[in-house]
Amino acid sequence: MITAAKYFKEKFGHKMYKAAISLDVTCPNRDGKVGKGGCAFCSAGGSGEFASSCVLPVREQIDDAIARLSRKVPSDTGYIAYFQSFTSTYCDPEYLRISLNEAMDHPKVEALSVATRPDCLPEEILDVLEEAAGRMPLYVELGLQTCDDVIADSFGRGYKTHVYDEAVAALRSRGINVITHIIFGLPGEDKDMMLRSVKHAVEQGTDGLKFTCLYILKNTRYEKLYEDGQIEVLDQQEYFDIVEEALKNVPEDTVIHRLTGDGPKSLLIAPMWTADKRQVINYINRRFKNLI
Numbered sequence: 001m002i003t004a005a006k007y008f009k010e011k012f013g014h015k016m017y018k019a020a021i022s023l024d025v026t027c028p029n030r031d032g033k034v035g036k037g038g039c040a041f042c043s044a045g046g047s048g049e050f051a052s053s054c055v056l057p058v059r060e061q062i063d064d065a066i067a068r069l070s071r072k073v074p075s076d077t078g079y080i081a082y083f084q085s086f087t088s089t090y091c092d093p094e095y096l097r098i099s100l101n102e103a104m105d106h107p108k109v110e111a112l113s114v115a116t117r118p119d120c121l122p123e124e125i126l127d128v129l130e131e132a133a134g135r136m137p138l139y140v141e142l143g144l145q146t147c148d149d150v151i152a153d154s155f156g157r158g159y160k161t162h163v164y165d166e167a168v169a170a171l172r173s174r175g176i177n178v179i180t181h182i183i184f185g186l187p188g189e190d191k192d193m194m195l196r197s198v199k200h201a202v203e204q205g206t207d208g209l210k211f212t213c214l215y216i217l218k219n220t221r222y223e224k225l226y227e228d229g230q231i232e233v234l235d236q237q238e239y240f241d242i243v244e245e246a247l248k249n250v251p252e253d254t255v256i257h258r259l260t261g262d263g264p265k266s267l268l269i270a271p272m273w274t275a276d277k278r279q280v281i282n283y284i285n286r287r288f289k290n291l292i
């Protein structure tokens, strides 16, 4: 495995930070095309709580994000325009093309990252992504979460794992870098099942991985189940024990983009250890100092 920090430093010659952007899109798992109400853990913001408002032009959203980050990051930092909220390719291909071009025209943007669902990559969208990837490094982030279709059905993912497999193959055949999101701690999964999802993504050829523990957020279907004591979350030690096992099975050239995420504090119900970012970073640095 290689850490994202090391990978970006080697590829771009400096640190890279993400400038989060929202497009005017929703998600087929929310608007009724595939499902209603979204995945059981997904908040109304569609995982884009750190992005700016989609009513602003892409360029302004990038400016806003860079202004927010600039006090914290070195002056020679490069930026990845991160199309984060909901399903960024669930839109008209021309709208996506214009939005990606606007991001690539920003003088501080050196790469693009597009978060989406594997079932929202028709040929015309793949053409747009391939065109953009010809101009600038492009990462497509796919929310697999688990390779187990029964578990995926239980939280309402709305597509089968073979759709993810096909999407990875289609993206890679067009020279597009794939990052796979996996959640550890989904109800009904034991450690072996979680590790199987990592193995599955690696076998399909994912270029990178992002891990996160299951968060319980306000106004999600899991909130009620959690409050009723029907589901539990992982504690810090349990979670990172699974991460450590997972990393042992990741090939040398697979990029680890995230060992854990942090949910929006205003919505977070559990696990509360994730809210103390500094503590989590210190823990990771101590525990994984030989790995990262």
Ligand code: SF4
Residues within 6 Å of the ligand: 027, 028, 029, 030, 037, 038, 039, 042, 043, 046, 047, 085, 086, 087, 117, 143, 157
């Ligand atoms: S696919 Fe993504 S945006 Fe859509 S409901 Fe699931 S987590 Fe939320």
